[in-house]
Amino acid sequence: MCGIVGYVGPQSALDVVVAGLKRLEYRGYDSAGVAVLADGGLAAAKKAGKLVNLEKELGDRPLPTGTTGIGHTRWATHGAPTDANAHPHLDNAGRVAVVHNGIIENFAVLRAELEERGHTLASETDTEVVAHLLAEEFSVTADLAEAMRLVCGRLEGAFTLVAVHADAPDVVVGARRNSPLVVGVGDGEAFLASDVAAFIAHTRSAIELGQDQVVELRRDRVTVTGFDGRPADVRTFHVDWDVSAAEKGGYDYFMLKEIAEQPKAVADTLLGRIDAAGSLCLDELRISAAELREVDKVVIVACGTAFHAGLIAKYAIEHWTRIPCEVELASEFRYRDPILDPRTLVVAISQSGETMDTLMALRHAREQGSKVLAICNTNGSTIPRESDAVLYTHAGPEVAVASTKAFLTQLVACYLVALYLGQVRGTKWGDEVGAVIRDLSKISHEVERVLRTMEPVRELARTLAGKNTVLFLGRHVGYPVALEGALKLKELAYMHAEGFAAGELKHGPIALIEEDLPVVVVVPSPRGRSVLHDKIVSNIQEIRARGARTIVIAEEGDEAVVPYADHLIRIPVTPTLLQPLVATVPLQVFACELATARGNEVDQPRNLAKSVTVE
Ligand code: F6R
Secondary structure, three states, X not given: OOEEEEEEOOOOHHHHHHHHHHHHHHHOOOEEEEEEEEOOEEEEEEEEOOHHHHHHHHHHOOOOOOOEEEEEXXXXXXXXXXXXXXXXXXXXXXXXXXXXXXXXXXXXXXXXXXXHOOOOOOOOOOOHHHHHHHHHHXXXXXXXXXXXXXXXOOOOEEEEXXXXXXXXXXOEEEEEEOOOOEEEEOOOOEEEEOOHHHOOOOOOEEEEOOOOEEEEEEOOEEEEEEOOOOEOOOEEEEOOOOHHHHOOOOOOOHHHHHHHOHHHHHHHHHOOOEOOOOOEOOHHHOOOHHHHHHOOEEEEEEOHHHHHHHHHHHHHHHHHHOOOEEEEEHHHHHHHOOOOOOOEEEEEEEOOOOOHHHHHHHHHHHHOOOEEEEEEOOOOOHHHHOOOEEEEOOOOOOOOOOOOHHHHHHHHHHHHHHHHHHHHHOOOOHHHHHHHHHHHHHHHHXXXXXXXXXXXXXXXXXXXXXXXXXXXEEOOOHHHHHHHHHHHHHHHHOOEEEEEEHHHHHHOHHHHOOOXXXXXXXXXXXXXXXXXXXXXXXXXXXXXXXXXXXXXXEEOOOOOOHHHOOEEEEEOOOXXXXXXXXXXXXXXXXXXXXXXXXXXXXXXXXXXXOOOOOO
């Protein structure tokens, strides 16, 4: 949450920073602001609302040109999204500017102390105290990095800070505790950002900052120390995607582009993980086969869409490995004193790798001696770094706030982990693993096929734009798919949407059914587990008899559903456990189109931000 950019180099800092903020706007869009060092002073501009408001302000009242600057796009925590609360925040002399992502928990105490010392604070934010504290420390040390280290020693909470000082030209200083911050190293220039997307147009060479580190950027030098001032070890990495991956590429929305990218994302996530003999080789896993053989319980922790991937993974893990698997919302996990020990494998699923709830859950698990395996899409992020092992999904950057391609690749990664566990523990024979892998390898083409048949789904969505409620039903792995369909609709179309296990209907929710209420039903394959199929067909009849308008997602060739479907959406024939990979796609398209029809902002739904870096 909140996007931060810093720049020092030969280019116009304002241009670099504003372009970077555009790529980070998915992290928060309540307000935006910039500050540049120019003409021996500091000039700043900030505006409530989206970045376009700031751009208009900069057009009306241009800032002087400078080559050192910082910027921020905000997801509000303390204080309403007003101009005054927008970042950067300045000290009283207007010499220091600070941007911040996170929450400074002891800001009220610090604010009272500053006021006692005669400072006047102009906003309701927790951030502003940092500008004043930095000004005080800099007046003694005349060294911005040292001033930052001293200030950080006084802060409690989670924070990433980036600052400039008019008396330290050509220097940008950043500090990181919990919230993300990455350095981009260019030729005679350097960048700081919450996400590499902000500087990928300039350099693909990056440095991952660790916990409790301060970085000083100069044109030709990047110096990283701990909060204690000691030089820090850092990991440099090469960003393996380019600027085109972070652009809309002709689509109206990032979400549409990311939905369309799913076949490739799925195929890329499988790439290199299957050896010539058709067995799985997850070499990068860093947890030995011997350790995996000792595992007696798997616990999956995740939030939102990633949690739904975890719910589906449970079916695969238990079925293929016979190891009990629990799935828990990361935000609930550590507060209920979960039973964990060294034989528990905790799987933390996160697209961003920065979700605070998930991070706290994995830290708790490691404290209890459990091994943690991260399934993550973001190289250089905190969750993989703090885990014992990581399996990267290769979805490429996901910019739209609503997760789509990351979800499908999380599913693929979960299937791979489940199969690998089965392989090393001997609960799955090589030929069985090979058969599932062959099915998985075909899936990207099936997703492609689904995408080619989505026009009727879009048409249907447009006719439902005036509705207030949509329900989603599923059984077995179709139940988490129903939950995911409902989540997408809530966050994008702002409609009341709920997902239910179809079998639960008669235990209460069926009372919600009324004339013409749209109900989406995800139907399991009629093959294999046909009992489930037959039961859901009965459920469809029950709701239709009560007036529901049934929107049925069923396999090609499933004729049993035809008489009861007001709208029929066909998906390819797929093994039951893998069906979510194709069944989710129409629900993503449905939600995206409904949101558009209702005039909503698809990529930036209200009140939300991607990367939830506060608990
Ligand atoms: C929904 C959505 C969120 C995220 C959740 C976890 O479309 O995007 O529910 O799935 O905030 O985020 P990550 O995966 O980054 O931990």
